[in-house]
Amino acid sequence: MVVLAKAELEQIALPAAAPPTADVRAVDLSAAPGAGRAAAARALVAACEEQGFFKVTGHGVPQELVRAVEAAAAGFFALPQAEKEGGAGEPVGYAAAAASLSEPSSPLRELLEEYAAAVRRMACGVLELMAEGLGIEPADALSRLVADAESDNMLRVNHYPPAPRPEQQAGRLLTGFGEHTDPQIISVLRSNGTTGLEIAGRDGAWAAVPPDTDSFFINVGDALQVLTNGRFRSVKHRVVVSSERSRVSMIFFGGPPPGERLAPLPQLLGDGGRSRYREFTWKEYKSSSHKGRLVDNRLCHFEN
Numbered sequence: 001m002v003v004l005a006k007a008e009l010e011q012i013a014l015p016a017a018a019p020p021t022a023d024v025r026a027v028d029l030s031a032a033p034g035a036g037r038a039a040a041a042r043a044l045v046a047a048c049e050e051q052g053f054f055k056v057t058g059h060g061v062p063q064e065l066v067r068a069v070e071a072a073a074a075g076f077f078a079l080p081q082a083e084k085e086g087g088a089g090e091p092v093g094y095a096a097a098a099a100s101l102s103e104p105s106s107p108l109r110e111l112l113e114e115y116a117a118a119v120r121r122m123a124c125g126v127l128e129l130m131a132e133g134l135g136i137e138p139a140d141a142l143s144r145l146v147a148d149a150e151s152d153n154m155l156r157v158n159h160y161p162p163a164p165r166p167e168q169q170a171g172r173l174l175t176g177f178g179e180h181t182d183p184q185i186i187s188v189l190r191s192n193g194t195t196g197l198e199i200a201g202r203d204g205a206w207a208a209v210p211p212d213t214d215s216f217f218i219n220v221g222d223a224l225q226v227l228t229n230g231r232f233r234s235v236k237h238r239v240v241v242s243s244e245r246s247r248v249s250m251i252f253f254g255g256p257p258p259g260e261r262l263a264p265l266p267q268l269l270g271d272g273g274r275s276r277y278r279e280f281t282w283k284e285y286k287s288s289s290h291k292g293r294l295v296d297n298r299l300c301h302f303e304n
């Protein structure tokens with residue numbers, strides 16, 4: 001499924017000072033089988049344990065496709081409001097316009113479909129490398145969850161208009177994306193070269209992610225935290241709008257089929273290891289998370 005939405009609007013206070021720059025690990029997905037690939041798999045696992053966040057290079061998604069879909073999305077957001085809403089005001093997102101995008105003639109729709117398919121393939125590659133790094137079998141133990149025809153995958157395109165100049169901001173709150181973790185298995189994020197994304201470390205301190213238009217950023221989601229029995233952490237992140245340029249980001253969320261039962265993988269429990277989470281279906285998790293606020297820790301309801 002492909003959904004086009006604008007950001008979940010939330011007012012957040014302007015931070016007093018710019019946070020330090022995040023040290024984001026890069027993992028080369030094209031590393032050749034053998035020592036190179038084993039090293040990439042180890043780097044990936046270390047990044048998921050430490051930060052729940054990394055970026056991938058050698059990903060195989062054509063730059064022309066990325067640029068074309070980004071330009072088309074920017075064009076969509078530049079349309080008059082009434083046209084974006086398709087005549088039916090939606091508080092968040094452009095669901096009505098998304099419905100009209102389902103017309104086969106919509107070039108944006110076609111580009112989004114092509115992009116989502118390419119990014120899903122790449123996400124499966126990331127999950128295969130991850131399974132290798134974790135030493136779990138079969139090779140598709142994780143990737144099958146987002147490769148299934150029933151997988152709950154989604155593409156979200158966010159647009160953040162430019163921030164007012166600092167002297168015009170006094171006493172006002174800026175619109176961004178409030179702090180949260182992504183509920184799915186992994187998210188694949190790509191943005192134009194605009195700043196704004198921040199991640200929280202284990203100590204809770206925020207760090208700014210430097211933009212990189214050649215790589216894709218990967219977030220560990222809540223479902224992957226569960227599958228790894230907490231060895232990987234779902235990364236808390238937010239968007240602070242501070243740039244004079246508008247930010248357009250495209251995020252592919254890889255989620256399991258609704259009926260999939262999620263629990264720590266037995267191979268990751270170790271001898272006599274205790275399961276930190278009880279088993280639940282993805283559908284159950286989604287309905288419980290819709291009840292809370294964006295910032296809430298939703299996993300605590302499923303801890304043993």
Ligand SMILES: O=C(O)CCC(=O)C(=O)O
Binds near residue numbers: 158182237238239
């Ligand atoms: O727009 C971004 O860069 C991040 C948005 C985000 O975290 C999300 O859509 O879940």
Ligand SMILES: [Fe+2]
Binds near residue numbers: 180181182237
């Ligand atoms: Fe997110």
